[in-house]
Amino acid sequence: MSLWKGRGELVMRTKKTSQKQQGRTGRESNLLLSRNVKVSYNTWLSKLGSLNCLVIGGTGEGKSRGFVKPNVYSLPVDPRDGKPVSFVFTDPKGELCHETAGFLEANGYEIRVLNINEQHFSDCYNPFxxxxxxxxxxxxxxxxxxxxxxxxxxxxxxxxxxxxxxxxxxxxxxxxxxxxxxxxxxxxxxxxxxxxxxxxxxxxxxxxxxxxxxxxxxxxxxxxxxxxxxxxxxxxxxxxxxxxxxxxxxxxxxxxxxxxxRLTNVDTLAMDTIGDRPTAFYIIIPTTNSTYNFLISLLYTQLFESLYYRAQNVFDGSLPHHVTFFQDEYANVGKIPDFDKKISTFRSVNLSTCMIVQSPNQIETLYGKAAADIMDNVHQTVFIGSGGQGEKSATKWMSNALGMKTIQAEQTSVHRSKTVDLFGIDGSTVEHSYSATQRQLMTQDELYRLPPDRCIVMIKGQKPFLDYKMDPDDCLNFSSDLFTVQGKHGRELKPELLYPINDKDLEHPARKxxxxxxxxxxxxxxxxxxxxxxxxxxxxxxxxxxxxxxxxxxxxxxxxxxxxxxxxxxxxxxxxxxxxxxxxxxxxxxxxxxxxxx
Structure with a gap:
């Protein structure tokens, strides 16, 4: 059930509906935005301009657990032809690769890793x-x-x-x-x-x-x-x-x-074939050291160029497998030349991107005037929480993006009289007047106090939704036999399927x-x-x-x-x-x- 808050400006879910079912497996055909909101990978059917998405969340707000992992564990397919969706992840610290690569590999995906943190656990990338x-x-x-x-x-x-x-x-x-x-x-x-x-x-x-x-x-x-x-x-x-x-x-x-x-003298990534078959490509980057940002920026630049070339010259203008980019810490990978032009044509070659940032102002700082063109091609926005309240904070940006709502303001006027009639009643009167006024749909303070299990979803052409965040425990396939019920946060992948990213990990075919x-x-x-x-x-x-x-x-x-x-x-x-x-x-x-x- 949903109801309208205020004057129909915000769709709000009134109860937490759970989809959890034991043994529930299968494949999703949608990009999951929140617990009750998702959009089809077939943008022609949904009439959306693109699947490009902006995810806004501060440290510890659950960007990976509440957004990226559910979209991975649901094993999405393109509803037009049933082909699995390929993934490209920017993965600070490598936790996403460690916890999801084995699951995807067990479900038929090819795994490729560029590990800047531990280069002995990486594929090789030669720009030439x-x-x-x-x-x-x-x-x-x-x-x-x-x-x-x-x-x-x-x-x-x-x-x-x-x-x-x-x-x-x-x-x-x-x-x-x-x-x-x-x-x-x-x-x-x-x-x-x-x-x-x-x-x-x-x-x-x-x-x-x-x-x-x-x-x-x-x-x-x-x-x-x-x-x-x-x-x-x-x-x-x-x-x-x-x-x-x-x-x-x-x-x-x-x-x-x-x-x-050693990392760049030869190439084994074969990035241009990511759209040819189900592939998961993890780009593991340092969280505090920006020394290698130029290499990651170069990789993304060539990856986009290669996928465009292959779509237009090998296939009939579109890649056979949809490729979705989950670009965590998007602003920290360096500037991608002409990204504002590339993102406008992603849909035509079967690409989409989910840019994950702590604040949209990071994009403006990196791209300057081109940031406006980038944001114009983002048709879904998910706000999962932020701790900032400054003029350039994510809460300020989101408050402006949600816009205004109209409310009825009541005014009461009392006119007292000094005269008293025969019945002892004075001549005082009370007048009630109503006027329409506007206020922010959600103020910075209200966004700052957003409950930790809630998020706000905005979709082009729709009113914004106030909904619950996703939980991997509710996703398709998360209750399969690839997972164990033990774990700090519920179910976790079996130890033998955890992918190695450093010398501390267990023996695995991909170790060396x-x-x-x-x-x-x-x-x-x-x-x-x-x-x-x-x-x-x-x-x-x-x-x-x-x-x-x-x-x-x-x-x-x-x-x-x-x-x-x-x-x-x-x-x-x-x-x-x-x-x-x-x-x-x-x-x-x-x-x-x-x-x-x-």
């Missing part, structure tokens, strides 16, 4: 794996440089723009001229270290400039090689060049770490995830190298058929840098087992390469 065009390379560099300073706009954009041009040149050189196994940010860092300057010599050429001259002379693209063209855009010398190099080095500084190199991923990534890189070499050979044979001018045969690959420069000036980082034909052991993969990687 997701470059398909010149534009995607520029987007990659733009994301790296923009998030080097937390996504803040620099006071003088000259230095960041020049650093982007220099990194564009280097990344194009790596992408076009290096074997696939060497296409990574480790190589980018090495080439950047070859860049130099001389204060007194304007004609000074660094080792990197010498290599570019070699490219211009030997490459088929000649002077039009993108690496050469972008290097020309950086015409600085002396101290100015030093500042540009320093800005570029700051942007890629973390790739000098061996742990980050990075070792297996790295080896698999190296094998994939070698195979791709063979394919690329064969493709280059066929391209050259095709060119020779139509080239009327005889020319010397050209090798399909540019000479290694070691042959171009003076011996001993640099050494590449090369994974163990790439060149001697044997499979590397786990110990070899994780040993520090003291001898320069060979």
């Amino acid at each position: 794996r997701y470059i398909r065009s010149a534009d995607s390379l520029l987007i990659m560099v733009d994301s790296v440089v923009e998030n080097a300073n937390g996504g803040k706009t620099p006071t003088d954009p000259h230095w960041s723009n020049s650093a982007k041009s220099l990194l564009n040149s280097i990344c194009y050189g790596v992408y076009y001229e290096f074997a696939f196994k060497d296409q990574n940010f480790t190589t980018v860092s090495e080439l950047l270290n070859m860049c130099g300057f001389s204060e007194g010599d304007e004609g000074y050429q660094s080792d990197y400039d010498i290599w570019l001259e070699h490219l211009a002379e030997t490459s088929r693209m000649g002077e039009e090689h993108p690496a050469v063209v972008w290097r020309r855009k950086v015409s600085a010398t002396g101290k100015e060049m030093s500042s540009i190099i320093s800005t570029a080095q700051t942007a890629v500084r973390l790739f000098a770490s061996k742990d980050v190199q 995830r990075t070792a297996d991923s790295y080896r698999r990534g190296v094998e994939q890189s070698v195979e791709i190298d063979r394919e690329q070499k064969e493709r280059r050979r066929k391209d050259m044979e095709e060119d020779e058929k139509y080239d009327p001018v005889p020319k010397e045969p050209m090798e399909p690959e540019v000479k290694p840098i070691q042959e171009v420069l003076r011996p001993g000036e640099m050494g590449h980082y090369e994974p163990a087992g790439c060149h001697d034909g044997r499979r590397a052991t786990v110990e070899e993969l994780f040993d520090e390469e003291e001898s320069g990687g060979k």
